[in-house]
Amino acid sequence: MAVYTEVSDEALRAFLSGYDLGELIAFRGIAEGVENSNYALKVTGGDFILTLYEKRVDPAELPWFLGLMRHLAAGGLACPEPVAGHDGEALRELAGRPAAICTFLPGVWPRRPSVAHCGPLGGALAALHAAGQGFTAERPNSLGPEGWEPLLERCRPNGDTVQPGLCAELDGHLAGILRDWPADLPRGQIHADLFPDNVFFLEETRGKPRVSGLIDFYFACTDILAYDIAICLNAWCFEPDLAFNVTKARALLAGYNAARPLSQAELDALPVLCRGAALRFLLTRLYDWTNTPPGALVTRKDPLEYLRRLRFHAQATGVSAYGV
Numbered sequence: 001m002a003v004y005t006e007v008s009d010e011a012l013r014a015f016l017s018g019y020d021l022g023e024l025i026a027f028r029g030i031a032e033g034v035e036n037s038n039y040a041l042k043v044t045g046g047d048f049i050l051t052l053y054e055k056r057v058d059p060a061e062l063p064w065f066l067g068l069m070r071h072l073a074a075g076g077l078a079c080p081e082p083v084a085g086h087d088g089e090a091l092r093e094l095a096g097r098p099a100a101i102c103t104f105l106p107g108v109w110p111r112r113p114s115v116a117h118c119g120p121l122g123g124a125l126a127a128l129h130a131a132g133q134g135f136t137a138e139r140p141n142s143l144g145p146e147g148w149e150p151l152l153e154r155c156r157p158n159g160d161t162v163q164p165g166l167c168a169e170l171d172g173h174l175a176g177i178l179r180d181w182p183a184d185l186p187r188g189q190i191h192a193d194l195f196p197d198n199v200f201f202l203e204e205t206r207g208k209p210r211v212s213g214l215i216d217f218y219f220a221c222t223d224i225l226a227y228d229i230a231i232c233l234n235a236w237c238f239e240p241d242l243a244f245n246v247t248k249a250r251a252l253l254a255g256y257n258a259a260r261p262l263s264q265a266e267l268d269a270l271p272v273l274c275r276g277a278a279l280r281f282l283l284t285r286l287y288d289w290t291n292t293p294p295g296a297l298v299t300r301k302d303p304l305e306y307l308r309r310l311r312f313h314a315q316a317t318g319v320s321a322y323g324v
């Protein structure tokens with residue numbers, strides 16, 4: 001459920017009078033997503049998405065996120081493009097919340113990602129990285145390596161209730177990851193949360209899917225480009241039983257490499273980048289798991305799925321484990 005803030009018909013009509021989008025035909029709350037309130041809008045000017053930013057997004061960071069999306073869309077990436085009102089401003093206020101309207105993207109996210117999705121996904125990720133190159137404002141990754149130790153400390157009081165010995169195991173992984181973390185790899189604007197529910201596809205003939213849009217840029221930041229690949233390897237290339245699917249990984253890396261060839265240093269760093277990415281999602285899930293009051297609207301996700309991934313990456317002896 002992701003409509004935390006209700007918007008009345010009158011309030012929405014008044015809000016739309018600040019835009020050049022025509023008359024309201026219909027609107028409905030979208031149940032998917034956990035961070036913000038999203039509405040699908042149909043106006044005489046077309047289809048749009050209205051987002052009301054809830055308390056997990058820092059309002060001070062919204063201009064950076066919207067600026068990045070505008071830049072990527074202008075560079076030809078299929079991502080939501082913020083729509084400006086009459087006054088040229090895309091970031092506005094509605095029902096007491098910061099709010100923005102973005103363009104609607106067609107397609108659906110894959111409920112069961114297959115090998116056929118992974119190649120186009122890699123290509124789209126490389127296109128995102130290329131389109132981000134001209135966007136010079138930086139946003140540090142608060143969920144990057146410097147953030148993991150403090151996050152683990154915040155998880156420590158309740159972490160072992162999820163699995164005995166968990167925090168001690170994570171201490172060991174974290175020390176190794178920080179020791180091996182690469183310096184000097186190519187950096188730029190990364191999505192940092194490119195899970196299947198943030199990638200829309202349209203089926204082409206003979207079952208060949210094509211990426212029709214990338215959404216949800218609210219974890220985007222400036223970091224190691226190959227770290228974004230590591231996030232995707234974690235999110236896309238494990239089966240429901242958490243077995244690693246090397247064919248998916250090979251397809252993802254080939255799709256990326258065809259659009260932006262990876263250096264040997266980037267390839268060599270993939271195992272530790274994957275360990276870091278697994279730890280990042282494990283820690284945020286663990287924190288939410290142990291600190292979300294029962295009955296809260298936020299859907300908790302299983303942290304231990306990421307422990308299984310982390311263990312896989314920790315035993316990888318090199319990039320060959322990823323099909324390269």
Ligand SMILES: Nc1ncnc2c1ncn2[C@@H]1O[C@H](COP(=O)(O)OP(=O)(O)OP(=O)(O)O)[C@@H](O)[C@H]1O
Nearest residue numbers: 030032033034035036038049080103104105215216
């Ligand atoms: N530009 C868009 N075009 C079409 N549909 C969109 C667009 N943006 C969002 N949606 C729809 O809204 C849903 C929720 O969006 P999103 O994932 O951004 O929500 P969120 O609550 O911000 O994120 P999170 O995934 O972090 O919970 C998507 O699954 C999709 O159905």
Ligand SMILES: N[C@@H](CCO)C(=O)O
Nearest residue numbers: 193195281284285301
């Ligand atoms: N993709 C994250 C949630 C934040 O969007 C996860 O699966 O833990």
